[in-house]
Amino acid sequence: xxxxxxxxxxxxxxxxxxxxxxxxxxxxxxxxxxxxxxxxxxxxxxxxxxxxxxxxxxxxxxxxxxxxxxxxxxxxxxxxxxxxxxxxxxxxxxxxxxxxxxxxxxxxxxxxxxxxxxxxxxxxxxxxxxxxxxxxxxxxxxxxxxxxxxxxxxxxxxxxxxxxxxxxxxxxxxxxxxxxxxxxxxxxxxxxxxxxxxxxxxxxxxxxxxxxxxxx
Numbered sequence: 001x002x003x004x005x006x007x008x009x010x011x012x013x014x015x016x017x018x019x020x021x022x023x024x025x026x027x028x029x030x031x032x033x034x035x036x037x038x039x040x041x042x043x044x045x046x047x048x049x050x051x052x053x054x055x056x057x058x059x060x061x062x063x064x065x066x067x068x069x070x071x072x073x074x075x076x077x078x079x080x081x082x083x084x085x086x087x088x089x090x091x092x093x094x095x096x097x098x099x100x101x102x103x104x105x106x107x108x109x110x111x112x113x114x115x116x117x118x119x120x121x122x123x124x125x126x127x128x129x130x131x132x133x134x135x136x137x138x139x140x141x142x143x144x145x146x147x148x149x150x151x152x153x154x155x156x157x158x159x160x161x162x163x164x165x166x167x168x169x170x171x172x173x174x175x176x177x178x179x180x181x182x183x184x185x186x187x188x189x190x191x192x193x194x195x196x197x198x199x200x201x202x203x204x205x206x207x208x209x210x211x212x213x214x215x216x
Contacts, residue, residue, distance in 0.1 A: 014053050018063060026068060029054055030076045033165075037080030040087060040141040047136060048168055049189045055169035056176025066173050070166055077161040081126070081140040085153055088144025114138040123148065126156035130164035 017025045029050065036047045051073065058066035114135050117125045129139035143153050175181050181188055 014057055026072055030072050033073050033076040034080040036137060037077050038083040040084055048192050051168040052172035055172025059173045059177050070169050073165045074161055077165050078157055081157045084140035085144040088141035092145050114142045123152050123156055127160035130160040
């Protein structure tokens with residue numbers, strides 16, 4: 001419940017962080033994005049809503065500098081994916097057996113879904129996955145397991161990071177202070193999550209239709 005509250009009211013929590021920690025909030029933002037993209041066992045962190053909220057706060061006087069936010073989070077996103085790729089390349093599926101507080105966070109179903117993305121989109125999955133929760137965290141890991149060329153991986157990694165970080169942060173920067181958006185932030189976050197989940201839902205529907213046709 002605390003995680004859900006943090007995600008839905010991340011704008012208020014970030015404002016509290018700025019008040020309590022000052023410039024250290026940049027390090028907090030960096031760590032959240034790096035951990036979400038870099039550690040395969042942490043796919044549940046609020047990447048999209050965090051970027052939007054950071055952009056929104058950067059549009060307010062004396063809060064965050066939007067260009068520092070974008071620069072730092074670009075580094076975090078690129079470095080995180082690179083670390084995740086290296087983990088998959090070196091340790092493979094052994095990492096998925098790691099348990100935290102007795103719970104296995106990486107589900108086989110999530111790995112399978114990420115494999116499906118690769119079958120459909122190939123290397124472009126690294127870019128597309130940036131906008132899909134859970135798949136975003138698992139895509140570089142699976143790329144490492146599959147021994148994708150690092151030159152190919154880093155190219156798509158950088159392109160995906162730029163589109164994701166710059167795109168969503170600037171959307172928050174330019175739209176976040178519109179009254180209807182600012183006053184309904186939790187609903188906006190839910191909307192962002194739903195939109196980002198659409199690719200998975202569409203793929204699931206297509207897979208079910210394909211299975212039905214095969215069964216007929």
